[in-house]
Structures are given as C-alpha cells and as structure tokens.
Amino acid sequence: MTATPGTPPSQPYPPPPTARPRRNRETAQSPSARPAHAGRHAAPPRRPTALRDALTLMGLPVLVALGLSATFAGGGTRRWFGGRADSQRVEAQAAKDAAAAAFYELDTAQRDLRISIETITAVDDSPAAQRVVADFEALGGRIDEVSQRYIHAVDAHDLDRDDLTAATAGRARSELTAAKDELLRVKQELDRFGSSLGPLLGKAETQLARLAPAVERARQSLLAASNALDTVREHGLRADDLAARLAALSPELTMLNQGAGQHGVDQTLQRAERVQREAGAIRAEAERLPEKAAEIDHRLVSLRTRAQALTTRSGQVEPVLSELRRRFAAACWQDLQQVPEQAAQNVRQAELKLREAQTAREAQRWPDASSLLSTVRALLNATDEAVSAAGDRLNSLNAVQKDPQAEIDRTRFAIRDAQRLAMTGRTTPDPRHARPLDDAVARLERAIGTLEGGRHPDYWHFLTETDAVRQTVARVVAQIREERGGGH
Template sequence: MAAMNGGGTRRWGWGSARAEHQRADAQTAKDDAAAAFYELDTAQRDLRISIETLSAVDDSPAARKAVADFAEFGTRIDQVSQEYISVVDAHDLDRDDLDSATAARARAELGRVRQELERVRGELQRFGEGLGPLLTQAETQLARLAPAVERAKQSLLAASNALDAVRDSGLQADGLAGRLAALSPELTRLNEGAAQHGVRDTLRRAEQVVREAEAVRDEAERLPERVAEIDKRLASLRTRTQALHTRAGQVEPVLSELRRRFSAACWQDLQQVPDQAARSVRQAEEKLAEGRKARDEQRWADATAQLSTVRALLNSADEAIKAAGDRLQRLNEVSFDQTKEVEQTRFAIRDAQRLAMAGRSTPDPRHAGPLDDAVARVDRAVDGLTGRHPDYWHLLTELDAVKETVQRVVDQIRDERAAGR
C-alpha cells in the first residue's frame, strides 16, 4: 500500500510539474502574443501619422490609393486584434486547476494568433516602406509651409509700407489700397493655420498672397515714376497736337496742286484727308483734356488710357497728312522722269531671274512664271502713260506691286535652297 501510495505520489508530482511547465510555456506564448499585438498597434499608429500627413498634403491618385490601402489594413488589423483579444480572454492561465492539455491548447492558439499578428505587421511594414517617395514629397511640402506663410506676411508688410510711402508723397493710390485690403481675409486664414485649412490650401493661399502683395508693392514703388511719365506724355502730346493742327491746314493746298496737275485717279482717294485729319486732331484735343483732368484727379489708369487714345488719333491724322504730301512728292518725281522708278523695278526682276537660274539649266516654273508676269506688268504700266494727264499713280502702284511679287519669289527661292530642296 505504501508502495502504491509512493508510486502514486510520484506520478502526481510528475503530472503537476508537466502542467506547470505547460502553463509556463502558455504564459510565454501569451507574452509573445502581447508583444506582437503591441508592436502591430505601434506600427499602425506610427504609419497613421504618415498617412494623415500624406492625406493633408497630397491629392494625387497615388496618394489617394495609399490612404485607401491603409484603411483596408485598418480593417485587417481590427480583425486580427479582435481574434487576439478573444484568444486571451478564452484562456485563464492563472487558474489553479489549469491542466496540461488546456495549457497546451492555449499555447498553440496564442502562438497561432502571434504569427498572424506578426504577418500583418510585416505586410504593414512593407506597405509603409513603399510609401517612401510619397512621404518624402509630402514632408518637403510641410517643410515649405512655415517659410511660405512667413514670406506671405513679409510681402504684405512690404506692400503696406510701399503704399504708405506713396501716400506720404502726396499721391493717391486708392486702387492699390483696395487690392491690399482685399488680402486681409487671406492673412486671417493664414494665421488660422494649416490645421484648419489644410496644407495644400495654405501653401496655395500663401503663394497667392505673395504674388498679389508683391504686385501691389511693385506698382506702388513705380507710381511716382508712372506719374512723371504721364506728365511727360501730356506735354509731348500737347505739342504734337498743336503741330498737327497746323499741318492739317496745309493738306488742302497739297490737294489743290494734285487736282491741278494730275488726273483724278491720282488724287481721288485723298479727298477726305483734310476732314479726316481735322476730325482726328479735334478728337485728340478732347481726349487730351480728359487725360489732363484724370491726371489732376489722380485717376492714373484713366489718364493712361486717354493718352493712349490721343496717341492713336494723332498717328491716324499724321499718316493721312503724310500720305497726301508723299503722294504729291512721288507724283512730281515720276512725272518729271519715270525712268528711275521703272529701271529700279526692272533691275529687281533681272536680279531675281539670275537667282532663279543659279545652278540650273532651266528655271523652276514656279519661279519663272511670276517673274515673266512681272516683266509684262511693268511693260503694260509704262505703255499706259498716255494722254495729257497720264495716270502716274497707277504706274507707281503697279511698280510697287511688282516689287512685292518679286521679293516673294526671291524669299521662296532662298527658303527652298536653305531647306535643301
């Protein structure tokens, strides 16, 4: 009996030791699983910071896909984490009556869930490593944020100072002041920060503020020079208007001589020049007065616009007056001796013909045709000088047209040869 009891005692002691060993192994498995759970949770939280940064900065398709993929990881992590918690809750390793089989089963299940936790963490780690380029770009934008906002504030301050300096000099700059005031809400949003408005929008807003504030500052700094230029143009255009007023009165005598000495075809198209010139000069004087008033009222943009109109009107009058004088001069010259104009045109034709034949035994019909036609046109124009009052103006316009045709042929030949054709 004693022997049996002794033997029984040994078997019980061996079984108890085995159960304790299994309990210890299960506890080790539980600790390992807890460590794996903690590491996965830590990796997820660390990567979430990066994803939030990416989401705030980058709106590209690649960034949006990364955010979506991380959300899918979140679902998988929740699933494996819930499985881990369920396994831990299912096994009380501190029970006094924990048998070896139960401990072994707990160890196995805890080992399995640990492996699953580690597998998901490994996939999450590889996913995070693949985000390297996107995160680098996002971090670069974040690094730009503070300097960009500061640059915007400094640009606004510089614009404000430039505007104050202009006003201190006695000049008004209401338009610039209004543009600067319109940037005030943008400054408020910049001060509220990227946390409220996002990194992308804040960077865009800062760049816009810099651009517009610098434009205001530049215009404010150039305003004194602009005013001086307006004053200079006012004086210059006033002098020119007076001169053209005098010249406009000289057109009628020119037309009288044209009527007296040449056929109607030589001057008919100039009949309206005196009225046109006088009307343009009169309108220029009116616009000049409006420009002076705008300048006195410091409406700089209006003053500049009026002076541009004055200049256009004076150019129109000047061209019309000049056209009448040039017509008389050219007609005088050609009526005295048309040989010079005709020979110049024929020389241009011959020169083009030599160019067309250079390196060829026969000319290209595309070149020869227009040049042959040019010769015939000159001959017809010269033969047309008949009667008491020949149409010298027709001769001149024909010769001018022939020269233009010849020049086009020359340009064509040179272009083709330059291209190797």
C-alpha cells in the same frame, strides 16, 4: 489597441511580476472578519507597552524586534513552493512577459503607421491612397482580433495564485505563447504594409514640407504689398485701386491661417501661391506708381506739344493740294481732298481727350489717364500720316515727272535680278517662278505706255503700278530662297 489588462493606461509596458504572491480573498478581508484559525496570515499579537519600552532601551527598533518575535513564534508571510509547479509558474510568467512585449511592439507600430496614413490622406485623395486606407483598416481588424485573444489569455490565468497547479501553469504558458506568436505574425504583416507605403509617403511628406514655407511667403508678400502702399501714400498718391485689390485678399489670408487641416494641403498650397503672386503684383505696381505718375505727366506735355505742331502742319496741306491740282491729273490728288478737314477734326478730338486725361490724372485714375493718352496718340499718328502723305505725294510726282526713266530702270533691274535667281542651277525656269515674273514684265510695259501721249499723264497710276510690280518680284524671290534653303 486596447491597453494590457491590469496595466495603467499611462504605462506603455506592463509591470514585471512581483515575487510576493497575490493575497487570496480570505486574507484580503478586514481583521475583524478573519477566522480565528487564520494561521500564519493572522496579524502578530500586540506586545505590552512595557516590553516595547524595554526593547527600545536595548537599542532595537520596535518593528524589527516584533518581527523577530513573530518568527520565533512560528509565524510568517510567504508560503514557499518547490518542484514542478514552481517551474511551470516561472515558464508561464516568462511567456506572459514575452506576449506583453509583442503586444506593446504591435501597438507602437500601429500608432506610428496611423500617423503615416494620416499624412498620406491629408495630401493625396487618389485611388491608390484610398486603397491604402482600406488596407490599413483591414489590418486594424486583424490586430483587434489577435489583441482580444491575447487579453483573454492574460485574464484567464492568475499566475500569482498560491494554489496554482502545474497543469494550469502549463496551459497558461501554451495559450500565452500562442497569443505572442499571433501578435508577432500580425506585426510582420504590418511592417510589410508599412514598407509598401514608401512612394506615397515620400510624396506626401514632400508636399507637407512645402506647405509652411509657401504660407510664410504668402504672408510676407502681403506685408510687403501693404508697406509699399503705405510708402506710396506718404508721397501723396492714393492708389485706391491697389488698396481695393489688397483688401480683396483678406479672405484668402484668413483661410491660410485656418490651415491645411481644414482646407486640404493641395488647396492651401495653391492658395498660398495665388496670394503670393497677387500680392507681389500689387507691390510691384505700387512701387512703380510714382514712376507711372511722372510718365503720364510727361506724356501729357509731349502729346499736347505734338497736337499743337500738327495744327500748324495741317494748315500747310491746302497749299500742297492746290499745287497738285494745278500741275497733275485729278487721279493724282483726288484721294487727298479730305486731308485738311480730317486733320483738323483729329486734332480737335485729340485736344478734347487730352483734357479728359488731365482730369483723370488729377483724380489719380491711372488706368483711365493711360487709356485716354493712348487714344490721343492714335489720333495724332493718323493725322501725321495724312498730312505727310500730301507732301510725300507731291515730292514723288515731281520726281517721276522730271525723270520717269529712273523709276522704269529701278523696276526692270528688280525683274532681271529675280530672273537670274530663278535660272541659277537650271536650264529652264520653274513655271511657278517664270509665270509671275513674265506677268510683271508685261505689267511694267503697260504702265510705261500710260505715260505716252496726253498733256497730263497719270503719274500716280504709273507709280502705283511700278511699286506693285516690285512687290510681286520680291515675293517670287522670297519663295525661291525659301525653297532652296529648305532643300528643295
């Protein structure tokens, strides 16, 4: 809004009118330019120096004495009016003061509301926020219109003129009153508009309230990560990868320092949260680095010891295979023929990876060392399973050769238990359950038949068949329990 005419920009409210009327153009001229008949507006004549001295000796101030002299001489500085013109002047001045107050209130409300609009637009770019901006601009145009009419009314009437007539004063009062009423009406519109901004403004203020703490948390997280790296280096650990990740966050910190005014509130909040999260992860890894180094050292020793033990165990596979070949059919041991060679190869590969892991650990390439140790562990696990399989095979074949009936009874018990469950609460079994159980019975009988006749029965085939029958039965039991548990 434009400042009130005649009021200095620094004053928020126009000054009240003074009692002394404004000089006319003739009295504003220099003394040399005034006409001789200037009357009471002419300057009082200078008194002789002797008279001034005498008055001083009498104890009267010179200026007071000169003023009294001018008064007695019939001079004066104010023309006094009376009657209707003065009454209209006072009413017009009151209307001017009221209009000025309304103008100031409208200007203040507009400035406050502009701050609210800027708060919303700094956070929200939704269609609702864009409509708010457009509505505020439209109100601004309306405010400019009524402000111009008010300024025109003020400039059009000089209420301090000596020759102000009652009619002119009355016209001024009417125009100023109309301007005030318009200012008040627009102020009411502005207030209603401001009240409608509540939800948007509340959301924006909430986000702005989160901004400063979020940025500060990000900065503190970066500082903590840097301190953690310093501590790690004091223990002889370089942590080059963590230092590189921390350095990569430097541009993010620069943008945080530039503020939301340049990058937006939402983007700044997201950036602050991302920086805090990344810096926190760096700090956590740095603090865990000494523990990770100790863990890798322990794994190196443990896996090296395990590889040595598997080398010894691998040498025991060949005697086991020799006994299997001597006592059982070829089908019982043919799939184990490659175990000794594969075990030796796996151990050699594991030892090579262990040396590479040791080199990576000495270079403090922690991810590489950890990955290599995982490979070593997988190789040793596979070797352990293969070596154990040969011994387990011999034990199982010995057991079934000695007492095949124990395996048969174990499998039949599982089938009968499943059949009882399938008949519980029923007079006839559900075909979905009865069919696989009947097939399991037939499969068991066929497996038993393979043991009859022949010098070297295929005990391994028998064992795999009975194991398959028990797995089928277990699936049927699980299905029945699931259906009944679900209310079927």
